[in-house]
Amino acid sequence: xxxxxxxxxxxxxxxxxxxxxxxxxxxxxxxxxxxxxxxxxxxxxxxxxxxxxxxxxxxxxxxxxxxxxxxxxxxxxxxxxxxxxxxxxxxxxxxxxxxxxxxxxxxxxxxxxxxxxxxxxxxxxxxxxxxxxxxxxxxxxxxxxxxxxxxxxxxxxxxxxxxxxxxxxxxxxxxxxxxxxxxxxxxxxxxxxxxxxxxxxxxxxxxxxxxxxxxxxxxxxxxxxxxxxxxxxxxxxxxxx
Numbered sequence: 001x002x003x004x005x006x007x008x009x010x011x012x013x014x015x016x017x018x019x020x021x022x023x024x025x026x027x028x029x030x031x032x033x034x035x036x037x038x039x040x041x042x043x044x045x046x047x048x049x050x051x052x053x054x055x056x057x058x059x060x061x062x063x064x065x066x067x068x069x070x071x072x073x074x075x076x077x078x079x080x081x082x083x084x085x086x087x088x089x090x091x092x093x094x095x096x097x098x099x100x101x102x103x104x105x106x107x108x109x110x111x112x113x114x115x116x117x118x119x120x121x122x123x124x125x126x127x128x129x130x131x132x133x134x135x136x137x138x139x140x141x142x143x144x145x146x147x148x149x150x151x152x153x154x155x156x157x158x159x160x161x162x163x164x165x166x167x168x169x170x171x172x173x174x175x176x177x178x179x180x181x182x183x184x185x186x187x188x189x190x191x192x193x194x195x196x197x198x199x200x201x202x203x204x205x206x207x208x209x210x211x212x213x214x215x216x217x218x219x220x221x222x223x224x225x226x227x228x229x230x231x232x233x234x235x236x237x238x239x240x241x
Contacts, residue, residue, distance in 0.1 A: 007031055007038055012045050110239045115143045117150035122237035123158045129168035129241040137171060140241035141181060148189045158191060165197035165224035172196045172218040179215045186217045197224035
């Protein structure tokens with residue numbers, strides 16, 4: 001394939017899914033590096049893929065005869081529907097952007113390393129934690145605490161929600177190594193909330209065969225994806241921890 005051949009979305013998706021041979025992958029990465037328009041398309045498709053993946057962070061257990069089976073069958077349908085909603089939502093953003101319109105702030109989606117209290121425009125922040133990686137969790141909590149501290153000093157009215165799902169739910173379990181830090185943070189700031197995904201909690205209880213106790217600061221919500229959809233479509237900034 002000639003280096004100047006146009007690159008299709010199918011090729012970019014294959015690159016994202018790691019389905020290309022080394023030579024073709026190298027060619028596409030070089031094209032993305034040198035073509036700003038192509039780079040923007042690639043980043044947009046990657047964002048769509050990451051957002052849709054959120055719907056499947058907590059695949060429900062669907063074994064027959066398991067207590068709560070009907071609940072998890074419903075949850076499975078909910079997550080499939082949520083994935084479709086996210087795809088349509090982000091797809092709409094792409095379409096409007098390509099036509100020159102800006103339906104949402106272009107800085108509405110962050111990774112935690114880009115969360116800068118001095119440049120952040122939004123006053124409503126939702127941070128999702130779905131990992132037990134100590135570095136990422138520590139970085140996320142430090143960034144949120146810095147944001148709260150700077151905003152308080154500036155007299156800025158902000159609201160922060162930390163939604164824990166998948167493996168990230170463990171930071172909100174009783175006995176968590178992060179329990180004291182979360183307790184201290186919520187004691188000092190009344191504008192930060194820590195929320196536990198109900199789907200993740202039920203999955204963990206089925207897997208472990210026992211009830212899971214959460215720290216007092218954790219608030220139960222039915223599903224992380226539902227909360228994320230509500231907030232993002234309501235104008236909140238989304239941060240991936």
